[in-house]
Amino acid sequence: MIPDFLKARRPLYFIYLICFVFCAGKTTRPPAGTEPGFSRAAANVATFPEGADKTLPEVKKFTHEDIVFYAWSKDFARGHAILFEIESTKSLSGLSLLVNNRELKLVRGDGCLFALFANSPDTKRLKNDIEIRRDGARVTGFEIPVVQLEYPIAKSKLTVSNFSNATKPASKETLEWIEESRKKKIKAFVSVDENFLTSEIRYPRDEHKITSPFHIKRVYERFKMVKGKKKKLPGKTSFHGGTDLKGLTGAPIFAIADGVVNLSDHLFYDGKVVILDHGYGVLSGYLHQSELLVKNGERVKAGQLLGKTGATGMVQGPHLHIFLNIHGVKTDPLSFLVLPIRPAK
Ligand SMILES: [Zn+2]
Numbered sequence: 001m002i003p004d005f006l007k008a009r010r011p012l013y014f015i016y017l018i019c020f021v022f023c024a025g026k027t028t029r030p031p032a033g034t035e036p037g038f039s040r041a042a043a044n045v046a047t048f049p050e051g052a053d054k055t056l057p058e059v060k061k062f063t064h065e066d067i068v069f070y071a072w073s074k075d076f077a078r079g080h081a082i083l084f085e086i087e088s089t090k091s092l093s094g095l096s097l098l099v100n101n102r103e104l105k106l107v108r109g110d111g112c113l114f115a116l117f118a119n120s121p122d123t124k125r126l127k128n129d130i131e132i133r134r135d136g137a138r139v140t141g142f143e144i145p146v147v148q149l150e151y152p153i154a155k156s157k158l159t160v161s162n163f164s165n166a167t168k169p170a171s172k173e174t175l176e177w178i179e180e181s182r183k184k185k186i187k188a189f190v191s192v193d194e195n196f197l198t199s200e201i202r203y204p205r206d207e208h209k210i211t212s213p214f215h216i217k218r219v220y221e222r223f224k225m226v227k228g229k230k231k232k233l234p235g236k237t238s239f240h241g242g243t244d245l246k247g248l249t250g251a252p253i254f255a256i257a258d259g260v261v262n263l264s265d266h267l268f269y270d271g272k273v274v275i276l277d278h279g280y281g282v283l284s285g286y287l288h289q290s291e292l293l294v295k296n297g298e299r300v301k302a303g304q305l306l307g308k309t310g311a312t313g314m315v316q317g318p319h320l321h322i323f324l325n326i327h328g329v330k331t332d333p334l335s336f337l338v339l340p341i342r343p344a345k
Contacts, residue, residue: 037072037085037340044200045338052208057083057338064140066090067132072339077149079121079215080335081326085112085342086132095139098131104327105280107195110342116282118326119146121215121239151215157235159221163314166233167225174268181267188263188275189283189325196258196279198343201336202303204256204286204322205245211319212244214332241330242285242323247309249290249318254303256284256322256337261298270321271313274306284333287321288313 038056045054058076062069072083086095086106092113097104099117106113119128123146130142158164170178212218218240222233247253259276262283266272272289290310294300311318324333 037070037342040200040340040342041072041338044340047200048203048337049206049208052203053334053338055338057340060144062140062142064132067095067140069130069132069140069142071130071144074332074335074338075147075149076119076144077147077335078119078123078125079149079151079330079332080119081324081331081339082117082119082128082144083114083339083341084117084130085109085114087112094135096133096136098133100125100129101131105193107197107280108344110345112342114342116280116326116336116339118329118331120329121149121151121332151217151239152213153217154219157219157221158316160314160316164221164223165225166222178268181269184263184265184267185270185275190262191277191281191283192260192279194279195343196260196277196299197282197341198258199302201257201339201341202254203337204254204333205247205309205320206252206254207246209246210243210334211246212240214240214243214334215330216240242287242321243333245320245322247318247320249308249310251309251320253286253289253306253309253320255300255306256324256333257282257302259284259300261294261296261300264292264294264296264298266292266312269314271315272307272310273313276300276306281325281327283325285321285323285325287323288315288319290318 041056048054057072057074060071066089068087070085074080084097095113097106097115104115104117106115125146127146128144132139219235219237222235223230224233255276257278259278261274262277263275270287272292273285273287274294275283275285277283286306288310289307291308293305293307309318309320322333324331324336
């Protein structure tokens with residue numbers, strides 16, 4: 001039987017086909033191992049648990065005079081992360097990168113400058129316009145198509161006991177907790193201008209099973225009990241802001257990359273949550289934990305134990321909800337894990 005969320009992806013096959021026809025010749029995909037990035041990505045995904053997607057990322061390569069420009073992504077779809085790298089046979093100084101006319105801060109990597117970017121999951125944009133400047137003057141430009149991935153729609157409504165049942169009005173304490181949680185989260189969504197991505201990327205769990213995919217459209221059931229009977233209220237529609245990974249209570253949760261703990265706290269909806277800042281606008285979050293093992297302000301390494309899976313907050317059962325935010329854009333966290341980031345040595 002084909003799962004519902006895969007059925008919803010059928011139109012994607014046609015988009016890939018169309019994209020393949022139009023993009024053929026523009027995409028360079030050397031055999032794995034002949035590109036430094038591929039061997040890096042291969043070594044990275046080799047550490048992923050059984051069953052995780054170990055497909056190496058796609059790369060698009062553009063050259064112009066002394067400039068070599070790479071764009072790496074799982075598949076350049078909307079909702080997915082992209083790694084841009086610039087190399088030069090002359091000099092990297094004075095180079096800047098603009099994506100859709102907005103400058104993207106470049107980080108010095110191993111023999112390159114790099115930047116992370118994400119296509120919004122809802123973007124209607126069909127291509128990203130890339131421009132490279134030197135000392136403010138345009139050197140060259142490229143276009144990278146955006147694959148119009150269709151995200152799934154959940155068929156059944158979700159019932160979450162402490163959210164769906166609106167019979168009793170929330171207590172003053174609960175309302176205060178909700179408000180306090182909201183403020184703490186806003187404060188945690190701040191990324192500093194410092195690169196913490198100084199080593200390889202790691203998988204967040206020691207086993208792999210997606211229980212709810214990124215950006216699936218879901219409706220939460222809402223009801224009131226009147227004289228012992230359920231009275232339906234309008235449901236609440238939301239788009240899943242992260243990916244749910246299976247995890248029974250007490251299973252380990254690992255940091256996907258080096259970073260600083262911006263938040264380690266118990267919030268109303270998110271439950272026990274850790275939010276990491278990876279620097280330069282990249283943040284990751286780990287929700288619904290049963291136990292938090294890191295403290296606010298602590299520096300963590302990729303693969304470090306952050307806490308344990310649980311069922312705190314607004315959930316149906318224990319799991320890890322992981323989210324990724326790149327320059328304010330909600331991004332499929334799993335699309336980030338395959339990128340061959342080359343930190344400066
Ligand atoms: Zn979730």
